[in-house]
Amino acid sequence: MTTQRKAVALISGGLDSMLAAKTIMDQGIHVEGINFFTGFCVEGHTHAIRKKDKAKPKRNNALWVAETLGIKLHIVDIVDEYKDVVLNPSHGYGANLNPCLDCKCFMVKKARQWVEENNFDFIITGEVIGQRPMSQRKDTMPVVARESGANDRLLRPLCAKNLPATLPELEGWVDRERLHDFSGRSRKPQMAMAKQLGLTDYAQPAGGCCFLTDQNYSHRLADLWTARKTRDYELDDIMLLKVGRHIRPRPNFKMIIGREEGENKFLEGYRKMFASMTTDSCPGPLVLLDGELSQEDLELAAAIAARFSQGREHEQVQIGYHINKVLKQRFNIKPLGIEEVPKEWHI
Amino acid sequence: MSHYELDARRLLCPMPVIRAQDKVKTLAPGDTLDVVCTDPGALNDIPAWCRINGHEVLDKKQIDDEIIVCIRVGNID
Ligand code: SF4
Numbered sequence: 001m002t003t004q005r006k007a008v009a010l011i012s013g014g015l016d017s018m019l020a021a022k023t024i025m026d027q028g029i030h031v032e033g034i035n036f037f038t039g040f041c042v043e044g045h046t047h048a049i050r051k052k053d054k055a056k057p058k059r060n061n062a063l064w065v066a067e068t069l070g071i072k073l074h075i076v077d078i079v080d081e082y083k084d085v086v087l088n089p090s091h092g093y094g095a096n097l098n099p100c101l102d103c104k105c106f107m108v109k110k111a112r113q114w115v116e117e118n119n120f121d122f123i124i125t126g127e128v129i130g131q132r133p134m135s136q137r138k139d140t141m142p143v144v145a146r147e148s149g150a151n152d153r154l155l156r157p158l159c160a161k162n163l164p165a166t167l168p169e170l171e172g173w174v175d176r177e178r179l180h181d182f183s184g185r186s187r188k189p190q191m192a193m194a195k196q197l198g199l200t201d202y203a204q205p206a207g208g209c210c211f212l213t214d215q216n217y218s219h220r221l222a223d224l225w226t227a228r229k230t231r232d233y234e235l236d237d238i239m240l241l242k243v244g245r246h247i248r249p250r251p252n253f254k255m256i257i258g259r260e261e262g263e264n265k266f267l268e269g270y271r272k273m274f275a276s277m278t279t280d281s282c283p284g285p286l287v288l289l290d291g292e293l294s295q296e297d298l299e300l301a302a303a304i305a306a307r308f309s310q311g312r313e314h315e316q317v318q319i320g321y322h323i324n325k326v327l328k329q330r331f332n333i334k335p336l337g338i339e340e341v342p343k344e345w346h347i
Numbered sequence: 348m349s350h351y352e353l354d355a356r357r358l359l360c361p362m363p364v365i366r367a368q369d370k371v372k373t374l375a376p377g378d379t380l381d382v383v384c385t386d387p388g389a390l391n392d393i394p395a396w397c398r399i400n401g402h403e404v405l406d407k408k409q410i411d412d413e414i415i416v417c418i419r420v421g422n423i424d
Contacts, residue, residue, distance in 0.1 A: 063395040077365045269357045
């Protein structure tokens with residue numbers, strides 16, 4: 001009796017990893033998916049926070065992929081361990097704070113450990129040579145295989161024919177001839193394959209799979225490190241960087257200003273962790289204050305909060321300052337004018 | 348067979364799914380689990396996760412800002 005071979009597929013929720021998994025499933029291999037949550041993942045939730053997007057149905061794309069393919073999905077929380085990847089990438093960053101090569105090595109390493117613990121045979125990813133400038137180059141692909149320790153148990157079905165044969169191919173578990181030879185940045189072969197398989201509803205995130213490739217987000221993260229004088233973060237920090245308007249009027253404090261009801265509601269959950277400001281005389285945002293503020297800073301923050309309230313044209317707006325949700329001080333303050341909140345304050 | 352509750356309030360998806368997944372691993376087939384969340388994404392994600400992994404959703408309801416998804420643990424191989 002032949003042994004049923006088993007592979008774990010790294011499922012990001014995008015099309016490529018879905019097609020890679022499908023390619024291997026079609027060769028009679030038992031495939032299960034693994035999805036890593038780094039805290040930086042672009043998922044429906046950030047949009048969900050904003051009320052205006054609430055009407056759109058939301059889904060977790062990795063779960064959708066697994067369900068469409070009919071495979072199990074294991075979602076793994078790697079938030080804590082991933083910190084070291086973001087903070088100390090040995091291969092450096094991409095265009096923003098994205099440590100793509102270290103990230104790929106790390107994820108494949110975690111998948112290798114999972115494979116060992118669960119008696120699976122090999123790992124598959126949706127990587128394509130030349131698709132991404134940093135982690136998916138001909139010279140970096142062997143780096144991922146080597147540094148992850150997966151070596152020849154790492155198979156990239158979408159571009160396998162352009163790479164040396166891996167163990168599953170050499171052992172005849174999969175037929176190399178039925179793998180693919182995609183390369184370069186073009187998405188056409190993937191789209192053609194998706195069409196052939198009748199897949200239409202797949203996710204095509206404009207900004208890629210994680211916030212670290214986003215310039216604005218990376219800027220906020222770098223600002224956080226500068227302000228705290230230490231390169232570190234907690235999950236709450238990186239979640240908050242995704243939400244609201246961030247304004248740093250002075251080096252010692254930052255304001256996180258809800259832009260609409262959904263964001264205000266989300267920020268509400270952080271009022272025990274941060275001092276906050278509310279607009280009491282008219283509708284306005286909830287504001288979190290990050291840092292140590294002097295009385296003068298508080299007055300400035302109140303005037304900025306008033307600027308983003310519906311009372312921005314009023315002579316005075318009443319702003320409440322709270323610690324631990326308890327009112328500490330009330331300001332009757334003139335809102336700043338638009339030109340008094342310079343662009344440089346926005347992060 | 349026992350009933351459990353999991354507090355996943357304030358967590359954003361996919362964290363409620365991960366917490367539910369990790370909790371279910373410790374339970375026996377037939378046990379039931381109420382997952383209490385505040386992220387509306389959980390309304391779709393937890394049932395999707397259950398369908399994929401062979402668990403049953405007995406009920407899902409939204410009370411004010413809280414979402415409660417009740418799961419019956421399936422046979423886990
Ligand atoms: S974009 Fe983000 S998740 Fe994707 S490889 Fe780069 S760092 Fe990792």
